[in-house]
């Protein structure tokens with residue numbers, strides 16, 4: 022990347038930066054300061070040094086939980102893609118009024134607290150919930166254990182995160198020049214080959230953006246996996262929460278949090294450098 | 304000559320709006336035909352009906368005697384160049400050109416070789432590995448052209464392909480497109496609303512207005528023998544004078560500005576005595592002098608504005624309330640200045656009649 026040459030007329034000015042001060046102050050007080058505290062605790066409690074990091078990285082539990090976290094996040098991102106791509110595509114194909122209605126339904130789930138949505142899933146998937154009842158009523162016999170499984174937590178997380186995927190993909194799909202599709206058709210592309218050679222690659226930036234966003238948000242998910250998931254398949258945030266709430270192990274918990282943060286930042290940086298697809302097609 | 308592409312009675316309605324109103328057109332094999340007309344006149348609509356992206360409300364399209372009715376765009380074997388080129392941003396130039404061959408199940412190695420050949424033909428040898436965003440506008444244009452031609456289409460359709468290019472590049476591409484089209488002999492329809500482009504490139508020009516074909520003919524015929532008032536007005540600089548036919552048999556009309564006038568016989572619509580018509584006189588076919596010239600038809604005018612172009616000048620004068628435009632070359636200009644009373648003169652064969 023090269024920077025654009027500065028013209029003689031655009032003098033550096035303080036104005037734009039001044040406008041940013043309220044936000045910068047807010048971030049400093051409510052985000053950077055606590056974050057610094059966490060960083061400090063991770064190297065000072067109970068004894069100064071990097072012992073907490075060494076323990077976390079060598080301990081089998083943390084490593085297992087981290088692997089499970091990545092696996093879950095990837096699974097959720099993949100399921101969001103499977104659900105979101107066809108839906109986004111449908112939105113571009115239907116009438117504008119219907120597309121708006123679908124978009125409204127999707128964003129509506131943002132209006133409900135995701136704690137509420139998580140509890141809703143507990144009710145739905147519970148032993149006496151409507152899903153279990155339907156399975157029995159339809160004659161499939163004893164309903165399987167659904168709550169407190171990977172299935173339940175994945176389902177709920179996909180439900181919560183799918184809108185991010187859909188909106189990313191939809192916004193890229195609506196920006197595709199119809200002439201590209203027509204031109205592909207005039208050259209003989211149709212159906213599967215049109216999808217594979219033209220439509221999918223053109224929407225790849227939306228897929229990548231949506232997937233990374235869902236993946237990264239999912240890495241830090243706490244409530245949903247704790248309430249709905251299997252205790253044997255903990256996620257990192259849950260483990261950190263337990264360290265602090267149950268064992269009052271502030272130092273080790275903080276170190277794990279810092280490692281999770283570092284890994285997330287590395288993923289974002291790699292994505293940005295290697296797969297800056299939006300810039301590639303721009 | 305037999306017609307290769309035939310449109311007969313093509314109609315297109317968008318709800319109550321008529322975008323195309325009974326369009327008939329014959330194009331010969333290998334011909335370069337330009338659709339010329341103002342914005343919204345139906346040029347793109349006609350092209351899209353030929354390509355199969357729009358269905359005609361009524362009428363038929365045939366290529367080589369075969370009706371295209373019911374054929375999907377994919378099955379029509381028509382190459383299209385869109386205004387913004389519509390190159391695939393995720394494919395290199397060579398892969399873009401290979402694409403139509405890929406869709407025809409040509410093996411990658413062979414297809415890329417043919418793509419490279421085609422890129423060479425359009426003057427882009429060695430650019431095959433570049434992505435569209437790494438190419439200039441003119442180069443992207445050439446890739447689009449190569450891609451539309453590589454599968455040997457029955458027809459080549461270009462919808463204002465040069466609209467986004469600057470003037471120099473435009474002229475260069477006009478010559479290039481013409482050269483390639485001649486070389487391959489592909490039947491071509493080229494849409495533009497730039498009349499000089501239409502004049503310089505076409506075997507035949509089709510002038511559209513409001514969903515109708517106003518006139519179809521060779522460029523010079525369109526220019527010198529316009530058949531409707533719209534064509535006379537739209538193509539080139541024109542003087543249009545209202546007149547009434549006084550003697551159709553002797554080809555004479557009476558005009559408030561020009562007086563009693565004889566008009567040329569060629570390309571005449573059938574006229575009756577007393578019919579209201581318009582007389583067409585091209586600015587470059589009129590001369591200016593101080594006094595009436597014997598042997599020519601003369602009318603008085605007052606010089607109002609002289610616009611100098613160096614090699615020529617446009618003199619705008621007035622007779623009563625009616626403006627008269629005269630184009631003069633070289634030394635003719637110097638004798639006049641603004642405000643002078645002058646005589647404008649012309650010969651009978653320069654006057655064409657169009658119905659009003």
Ligand SMILES: Nc1ncnc2c1ncn2[C@@H]1O[C@H](COP(=O)(O)OP(=O)(O)OP(=O)(O)O)[C@@H](O)[C@H]1O
Pocket residue numbers: 317320322340341342343344345346347348349496
């Ligand atoms: N999908 C549509 N629905 C309704 N009206 C349409 C539609 N497509 C085109 N039209 C109308 O049909 C007429 C012809 O349009 P067309 O695109 O063929 O014009 P054009 O000659 O190509 O103009 P331009 O030079 O601006 O490209 C226009 O008045 C346009 O508004």
Ligand SMILES: [Mg+2]
Pocket residue numbers: 346347348462
């Ligand atoms: Mg058009």
